[in-house]
Amino acid sequence: xDWYARAGRDLPWRRSWEPYSIWVSEIMLQQTQVKTVIPYxxxxxxxxxxxxxxxxxxxxxxxxxxxxLGYYSxxxxxxxxxxxxxxxxxxxxxxxxxxxxxxxxxxxxxAGGILSAAFNQPVAILDGNVKRVLARLxxxxxxxxxxxxxxxxxxxxxxxxxxxxE
Numbered sequence: 001x002d003w004y005a006r007a008g009r010d011l012p013w014r015r016s017w018e019p020y021s022i023w024v025s026e027i028m029l030q031q032t033q034v035k036t037v038i039p040y041x042x043x044x045x046x047x048x049x050x051x052x053x054x055x056x057x058x059x060x061x062x063x064x065x066x067x068x069l070g071y072y073s074x075x076x077x078x079x080x081x082x083x084x085x086x087x088x089x090x091x092x093x094x095x096x097x098x099x100x101x102x103x104x105x106x107x108x109x110x111a112g113g114i115l116s117a118a119f120n121q122p123v124a125i126l127d128g129n130v131k132r133v134l135a136r137l138x139x140x141x142x143x144x145x146x147x148x149x150x151x152x153x154x155x156x157x158x159x160x161x162x163x164x165x166e
Contacts, residue, residue, distance in 0.1 A: 004166055009034070012041060019093035019118035020051045026113045027074050027105060040069055052091060055082035077105030095119050108152075122164040124155040134158075 008014075011034065013025035024044060028037045047065050048054040054062070059079055066075035081103045085093060093114075094100050100111040112123040126134075131144040134154050140147055160166065 001160065001163065001166060012038065012045075013117070017118060019114060020054075021045060022118045023093060023114050024078065026110045026117075027078055028069065030074060030110065031071060032069060036069070040066075051082050051085060051093065054079060055086040055091075074105060077103075080104055081106070093118070095121070097121075097123060116164040120163075120165045122159055122161040124152065124159045126152050126155050130155055 011025075013022055016022060025037070025041055028041055028044070044065055048057060048062075057079065059076070062075050062079045063072060066072060069075075084103065085091060089099070094103075095115065097111055097115060100106055100114060101108065106114070109125045109127050112125040115121040115123040116125070126148070131151055134140075134151050135144045135147070138154060140151075144151060
């Protein structure tokens with residue numbers, strides 16, 4: 001936490017507590033480097049500043065805005081989920097883990113990232129970077145891919161319940 005306070009990167013989605021912008025960043029960051037995501041994120045938020053704007057947009061407009069980021073299913077899922085959130089959740093991003101996991105394209109790590117960053121909920125994540133750090137921390141003797149359950153437990157145990165956003 002001390003290191004993060006001193007050296008953590010100033011990223012646009014970290015300046016927000018708004019679930020929509022955090023959700024967009026989490027989806028864009030799936031299998032894509034931060035430096036690549038930043039300009040796309042800014043353009044996306046200019047074009048689709050709210051969940052309502054995204055839900056009412058034409059799919060072709062959404063795909064055009066995503067062009068160059070790859071893995072186009074992410075853009076299709078964002079668009080479809082925005083519609084579901086508008087219809088089934090009154091336009092309010094859900095705060096229950098089970099409801100977030102029910103949205104297309106959102107797995108356990110993405111849900112944890114959204115819920116912890118947007119709602120300060122203590123929900124662990126286990127992305128590739130966290131796996132590598134935890135594997136080193138515990139001197140894992142097997143490949144991380146074969147220890148997923150163990151690493152999830154470690155991630156949950158190390159989560160700071162007082163400051164889950166950080």
